[in-house]
Amino acid sequence: MSNTLIKRLRALETPCVSDALDRLNIKGQCAGIMPLDNRFRLAGPAFTVKYVPADEHGRSVGDFIDDVAHGAVPVIDNGARLDATVWGDLMTTIASQRELGGTVIDGVCRDLDRALELDYPLFTQGRWMRTGKDRVRIEGIQVPVSIGGIIVNPGDLLLGDINGLVALPADRAEEIIEASEMIADAEESIRNEILAGSTLRDARARAGYHQLQTRR
Missing domain, CATH: 3.50.30.40 (Ribonuclease E inhibitor RraA/RraA-like)
Incomplete structure (x- = not known):
């Protein structure tokens, strides 16, 4: 397993990874x-x-x-x-x-x-x-x-x-990390919009929040 992949994983939080696991139908x-x-x-x-x-x-x-x-x-x-x-x-x-x-x-x-x-x-x-x-x-x-x-x-x-x-799972780690990073970026975007004055409803809708973890 590459050190780069582990470094990317270390930068994430478990809730985003959990959502990515759900999205990819992995327990x-x-x-x-x-x-x-x-x-x-x-x-x-x-x-x-x-x-x-x-x-x-x-x-x-x-x-x-x-x-x-x-x-x-x-x-x-x-x-x-x-x-x-x-x-x-x-x-x-x-x-x-x-x-x-x-x-x-x-x-x-x-x-x-x-x-x-x-x-x-x-x-x-x-x-x-x-x-x-x-x-x-x-x-x-x-x-x-x-x-x-x-x-x-x-x-x-x-x-x-x-x-x-x-x-x-080692054979799907990169796929999971990529999905986790996408989810983390979407949540950061929502957070920034809220801090800039957006409603939670509108910010979530623009980011497709409710489908981020939906199984693919």
Whole structure:
């Protein structure tokens, strides 16, 4: 995935991307996955990890972090589990040191204070202190995972901000970003017209606002 494309994605907001996903009939809005601080933003390609409950096959912790490339986003499927964490202080410390793009978890994390100190973006279903050690094991790395009801594949693009998280399939990322930029430009035009004295109704009509997200 080109750095230029990721830079263009980073300049967008998730509501515009969500509307573009609707316009293109692509499911990519990850329900219930939110930033643990409203200042957190992330954008980058997914490095996926799937956890399952520990059983007779053993248990494991997050040493996979050593294999995540600079700028990539660890995307962790813990089955929406809220009673055992899969990310904490040490993971945040090394992820920040390696300049990863942020972390996404379908589940919870702990040690939020370290993420706030390092300004490292965490997008999860919440936080809780109970460790996942002896409770979970890694079933797969760089495999399809489920995040907020959306299937995310390795290399798919993620964008997260104060409004939540969206996932862009890698093979359609450029198309989605182009549609998002068109929608963002239309909304900026409407905003400028309103500030110049137009009514909302007229400004929206001129920009075709109500059809911007309509499926094509």
